[in-house]
Amino acid sequence: MVSATITAPIAVAPAIRPSVKLPAWLEVAKPRLIPLLLATTLGGMALSSGDAPAASTIICTLVGGSLASAAAGVLNCLWEQDLDGRMQRTSRRALPSGRLAQRQAFALAIGLTILSVAVLVVGVNPLAASLSLLGLCSYVLLYTALLKPRTSQNIVVGGVAGAIPPLVGAAAATGSLGWASWWLFSLVMLWTPAHFWALALLLKDDYRSVGIPMLPVVKGVAVTTRAISHYAWATVGLSLLGIVALPTGGLLYGLMVLPFNARLLQLSSQLRSQPDEPQRAKAMFRWSIFYLFGICALLLLARLPQAALLGPQLFNVPFAALPTLVG
Numbered sequence: 256m257v258s259a260t261i262t263a264p265i266a267v268a269p270a271i272r273p274s275v276k277l278p279a280w281l282e283v284a285k286p287r288l289i290p291l292l293l294a295t296t297l298g299g300m301a302l303s304s305g306d307a308p309a310a311s312t313i314i315c316t317l318v319g320g321s322l323a324s325a326a327a328g329v330l331n332c333l334w335e336q337d338l339d340g341r342m343q344r345t346s347r348r349a350l351p352s353g354r355l356a357q358r359q360a361f362a363l364a365i366g367l368t369i370l371s372v373a374v375l376v377v378g379v380n381p382l383a384a385s386l387s388l389l390g391l392c393s394y395v396l397l398y399t400a401l402l403k404p405r406t407s408q409n410i411v412v413g414g415v416a417g418a419i420p421p422l423v424g425a426a427a428a429t430g431s432l433g434w435a436s437w438w439l440f441s442l443v444m445l446w447t448p449a450h451f452w453a454l455a456l457l458l459k460d461d462y463r464s465v466g467i468p469m470l471p472v473v474k475g476v477a478v479t480t481r482a483i484s485h486y487a488w489a490t491v492g493l494s495l496l497g498i499v500a501l502p503t504g505g506l507l508y509g510l511m512v513l514p515f516n517a518r519l520l521q522l523s524s525q526l527r528s529q530p531d532e533p534q535r536a537k538a539m540f541r542w543s544i545f546y547l548f549g550i551c552a553l554l555l556l557a558r559l560p561q562a563a564l565l566g567p568q569l570f571n572v573p574f575a576a577l578p579t580l581v582g
C-alpha cells in the first residue's frame with residue numbers, strides 16, 4: 256500500500272498514510288482500495304429509479320465486488336512483482352519480498368475470482384457478474400499489462416477498470432444499464448487522472464527509475480499539473496449532471512456537491528501554481544479520494560425520502576425512461 260514516506264525530489268515527502276503491516280495474503284488484495292470501489296457501486300445503485308434492491312442483493316453485490324476487486328489486486332501484484340521489487344514504494348510488498356509465494360498468490364486470485372462470479376451470479380444477476388469480470392480483466396490486462404508500461408495516457412484509458420463498479424451497482428439494482436449509470440461511469444473515468452497523476456507527481460522518480468512512462472516522467476510536472484487541472488474542471492462540470500441523473504433528490508445533491516467541487520478546483524489550482532510542492536500533490540491526491548466518497552454519499556443521501564421534500568426533481572429529465580444501453 257502507499258508506503259509511509261514517498262521520496263520527493265527535494266525532500267522525503269511526509270507520509271500519505273502511516274503504513275500498517277497487513278498479512279501477506281491480505282496485502283496483495285489491495286484492501287484499502289475496496290471501500291471506495293464499493294462506494295461507487297452503491298452510487299450506481301442509487302441512480303436507479305424505483306425502490307432500493309433487496310438487502311440480500313445489496314450484500315451479494317458488495318461481497319462479490321470486494322472479492323473481484325481483491326482478485327484483480329492479487330493478479331496485478333502477480334503481474335508486476337518484478338517491477339514492484341525494483342520500485343522503492345512497492346519493493347517491500349509481499350511477493351517481491353518473498354513473504355508470499357507466487358503459487359499461493361495465484362491460487363488465491365483464482366479462488367477469489369471464482370467466488371466473486373459465483374456470489375454475483377447466484378446472489379445478483381449474470382449482468383452484474385459479467386461486468387465485474389470485465390472490470391477485473393480491464394484492470395489486469397488493459398491497464399496493468401498493456402497500457403501502464405507503454406503510454407503516459409495509461410490511466411486515461413485504463414481508468415475504465417475503476418469506472419466499472421458503478422455499472423455493476425446499476426446492473427444489480429435493475430438488471431440493466433440506464434443512462435444515469437453511464438454518467439457515474441464517465442465521472443469516475445474523468446476523476447481518475449486527477450486522482451492518480453497527483454500521486455504520480457510524488458512518485459515520478461520511482462517510476463522513472465523503472466521506465467514506467469507516467470505523465471510526470473514523460474511530460475514533466477507543469478504539463479501534468481495543467482492536465483490535472485483540466486480533468487478536475489471536467490470532473491466538476493460532469494458532476495453537476497448528477498442533478499438530472501438522479502431519479503429524485505437532484506436538488507439536494509446539486510446544492511451539496513458545490514463545496515466538494517470548490518475544494519477540488521481550489522486544490523488543483525494551488526497544485527498548478529506550485530507544481531513542485533509535494534504537499535500540494537499530496538493534498539490533491541487525498542482530496543480526490545474524499546471527493547469521490549462524497550459524491551457517492553450525496554447520491555445515496557439524495558435518494559432518501561426526506562431529500563425529495565426539498566423540491567420537485569429538477570428538469571425532470573426521465574433518464575429512466577431513456578432506452579437502456581445494455582440489458
Ligand code: HEM
Nearest residue numbers: 256257258287288291292295410413414417418447451544
Ligand atoms: C487506473 C486507475 C487508477 C490508478 C492507476 C490508481 C493508482 C493508485 C495508486 C498507485 C495508489 C497508491 C496505492 C498504494 O501505493 O498502495 C492509489 C491509491 C488509492 N486509490 Fe487509486 N488508482 C486508480 C483508480 C482508482 C479508483 C477507480 C479508485 C476507487 C474508486 C481508487 C481508489 C484509491 C484509494 C482509496 C487509494 C488509497 C489506498 C491507500 O490508502 O493505500 N483508485 N491509487
Ligand SMILES: CC(C)=CCC/C(C)=C/CC/C(C)=C/COP(=O)(O)OP(=O)(O)O
Nearest residue numbers: 288323324327387390391394416417419420
Ligand atoms: C469491478 C472491478 C473488479 C474493478 C477493478 C477496479 C480496480 C481494482 C481498480 C484499481 C485501480 C488502481 C488502484 C490501480 C493502481 O494500480 P497500480 O498497479 O498502478 O498500483 P501500484 O503501483 O500501487 O501497484
